[in-house]
Amino acid sequence: MTLDEQMNFLNEGVAELIRPEELRTRLTHATKTGKPLRVKAGFDPTAPDLHLGHTVMLRRMRRFQDLGHEVIFLIGDFTSLIGDPSGRSVTRKPLSREEITRNAETYKEQVFKILHPEKTTITFNSRWMIPFSSEQFLELAARYTVARMLERDDFTNRLNKKQPISIHELMYPLIQGYDSVVLQADVEMGGTDQKFNLLVGRELQKEFGQDPQVLLMLPILEGLDGVQKMSKSLGNYIGIQEPATEIFGKIMSISDELMYRYYELCTDLTLAQVGQMRRKIVGGKLHPKVAKSDLAKRIVQDFHSVEAANKAEEEFNRIFSQRRSPERMDEKRMPIVHEKVRLSKLMVQSGVAASVGEAVRLISQEAVTLNNQRVTDVKAEVDFSRPTSSVLKVGKRRFVKVIVE
Numbered sequence: 001m002t003l004d005e006q007m008n009f010l011n012e013g014v015a016e017l018i019r020p021e022e023l024r025t026r027l028t029h030a031t032k033t034g035k036p037l038r039v040k041a042g043f044d045p046t047a048p049d050l051h052l053g054h055t056v057m058l059r060r061m062r063r064f065q066d067l068g069h070e071v072i073f074l075i076g077d078f079t080s081l082i083g084d085p086s087g088r089s090v091t092r093k094p095l096s097r098e099e100i101t102r103n104a105e106t107y108k109e110q111v112f113k114i115l116h117p118e119k120t121t122i123t124f125n126s127r128w129m130i131p132f133s134s135e136q137f138l139e140l141a142a143r144y145t146v147a148r149m150l151e152r153d154d155f156t157n158r159l160n161k162k163q164p165i166s167i168h169e170l171m172y173p174l175i176q177g178y179d180s181v182v183l184q185a186d187v188e189m190g191g192t193d194q195k196f197n198l199l200v201g202r203e204l205q206k207e208f209g210q211d212p213q214v215l216l217m218l219p220i221l222e223g224l225d226g227v228q229k230m231s232k233s234l235g236n237y238i239g240i241q242e243p244a245t246e247i248f249g250k251i252m253s254i255s256d257e258l259m260y261r262y263y264e265l266c267t268d269l270t271l272a273q274v275g276q277m278r279r280k281i282v283g284g285k286l287h288p289k290v291a292k293s294d295l296a297k298r299i300v301q302d303f304h305s306v307e308a309a310n311k312a313e314e315e316f317n318r319i320f321s322q323r324r325s326p327e328r329m330d331e332k333r334m335p336i337v338h339e340k341v342r343l344s345k346l347m348v349q350s351g352v353a354a355s356v357g358e359a360v361r362l363i364s365q366e367a368v369t370l371n372n373q374r375v376t377d378v379k380a381e382v383d384f385s386r387p388t389s390s391v392l393k394v395g396k397r398r399f400v401k402v403i404v405e
Contacts, residue, residue: 018215040185045103053230058114177201248312251296
């Protein structure tokens with residue numbers, strides 16, 4: 001690609017770029033010297049699974065890789081002990097070291113569904129922050145003022161509302177910025193809600209005698225409700241490790257308008273191609289359901305396979321296009337082995353969950369009903385002391401009648 005083509009390729013769909021002229025200079029230097037740019041993005045392992053919202057940034061990171069640059073996937077296992085205050089009206093509940101370590105390991109497994117392994121460096125900011133001495137912390141804190149920190153909207157709003165701000169929360173942007181110093185990042189990526197943190201990185205790099213990093217901010221992906229940011233805590237997310245049928249069904253449940261947004265942020269289609277599709281739908285030349293089904297297949301293929309995407313489409317059409325009634329739902333016949341069976345185990349045995357871990361997550365997310373009663377206790381048991389049948393439902397798309405004989 002020419003330099004202009006590279007700039008267009010990297011900048012398409014970006015919410016804000018600080019500063020374009022610096023990126024152009026760095027790309028030119030990389031071409032002349034053969035030294036790839038170091039592109040950093042941080043992910044705090046606050047939950048065990050990555051969701052579709054995370055992949056918006058991963059896909060942009062892959063664009064840099066396609067141009068030959070090095071991506072640094074930074075797992076913020078140290079910053080997770082604080083919790084990012086971005087967009088928060090209260091102090092985050094801290095995670096335990098065990099939770100963070102467990103979640104971080106799952107991230108390492110999932111990122112290569114998008115990123116090229118040979119062009120990716122995975123590292124943890126605990127590597128340099130745990131050995132950080134008290135004296136070094138004081139030196140770092142001296143490089144940024146309280147006044148500048150309180151310019152942050154999240155903090156200002158909380159002060160105005162007389163809501164508490166813990167001292168350790170003020171350290172979060174400093175540590176994220178210091179990560180860029182340690183990694184000597186040429187580019188840092190983040191969502192639009194990360195702008196303050198990213199700017200702190202630029203300032204700290206100047207303080208430490210480095211050229212300030214270019215900042216590339218991406219739009220925030222709305223969740224299935226089309227209103228709020230995709231989040232596991234809000235239950236409006238699509239996990240990239242969810243079964244193919246679940247991902248497909250969730251995509252098919254979004255609004256037609258939100259579909260275009262997902263095409264733009266979660267597929268390789270250009271904005272021009274998405275615009276062309278929209279015109280076809282508005283002009284009656286393409287049915288929205290056909291376009292949405294294509295979107296669902298593209299996303300399933302990214303995280304599973306073409307075969308899985310085709311099967312998920314077939315299953316969706318079998319259940320919903322044919323308007324299958326509850327009387328024709330799948331049946332699972334089981335012999336009585338124990339009087340009581342843990343619900344999570346029953347979900348695996350009946351095929352509505354791939355593992356006990358997934359079953360537990362679904363129950364904790366209040367996505368499971370048994371005989372039309374929502375179940376929230378992950379240790380719930382089902383009494384099968386006598387022959388009976390029960391209707392087990394997960395979300396809106398998976399249901400089965402369990403018959404015990």
